Amino acid sequence: MTIQDSFASAVGALRGVAAADRLCEVCVELLSVDAAAISLVFDGANTGTLGASGDAARLYDELQFTVGEGPCLESVSDRAPVMVVDLAADVDTGRWPAYGPALLAYGVCGVFAVPVLVAGEYVGALDLFRDDVNMLTGDELSGAMVAAELAELPMLDLLGNNLMALPADVNGPGWAELNAVTRTEVSQATGMLVAQLDVDPAEALVRLRAHAYATNRSATQVARDILERRLRLDPG
Known part of the structure; x- marks a missing residue:
């Protein structure tokens, strides 16, 4: 079974936020990382967390919104993966003067982000966090790229569902799901x-x-x- 098959099989028939959460959980299981999150990025800001492997991942992602910097924003801005193996060494370069020290305080040593492309637009990123200093292997990097591609599907679910549901029923599931992932x-x-x-x-x-x-x-x-x-x- 290929890594793409492994991700697809684990997510199964899940849709929307449930699929995004499961995708992040599988990243932790298959890619030897300690936390994973899918960020929504619009107009240069981290506007929401579409999926997360747990509370810690959700906290790490929202911290990027709080301080206005971090791997998801850089990845979307540069339209390229961001790979920081040793966050402590990277902090000395002044790259993320607020986000870097904050992550280190939580025990995170490495962070990786892969942009998520939907309908030709970069609208988010898959963020991976490690508590030790180790580069992603070739297979793990390939898996991260696959997971970022698969993240397009729950994003489409969310955007498509809400485009139809929001105007019709402000008490419906579309609003509830949108409020759950955006700020x-x-x-x-x-x-x-x-x-x-x-x-x-x-x-x-x-x-x-x-x-x-x-x-x-x-x-x-x-x-x-x-x-x-x-x-x-x-x-x-």
Whole structure:
């Protein structure tokens, strides 16, 4: 059985987010990595996590949104794989001054990202994380490329389903699935901060991200506290 057959067999008839999660889990099983996530990237920002092998992978991915840098953004921008075998050594180059040290603090030593192409557009990346310093073997790199190609299918499921369902039923599964993978709560909280702090949306988002980074929390966690009025940022 080829590695492509192994991935396809493991994902089976799953669709959408379930397929994306399973694809990430199989990456951990077959590629000797410790975590995997599929990032959604639009307009130069990590706008959501389509799939993840677990909570740690989801945290590593969202951290790219919080600090505005990381392998998924670089991979989509350059339209090429990103391979960082030794993150500690790479940090010294100043490549990701916020994301690199944050990942190292979580015990991640290496990170790899392969862009995901949908309908001719680069709309995301498959991110792989390792807790040791080792390059992907040739077979593992080939497997990562296959997994990135297969990630196109759950992305198409998500985009296609929501294009049809969103206008028709705001309480339907299309909205629920979209909200589950995108940073909708961050957008809502940013809107609240615009009114509370009397700043423009860009400044409000910077404030939210800065608070998340300073308190070592995800942007989504901070957004939820703002929306539920458990947190009010200082206007100063």
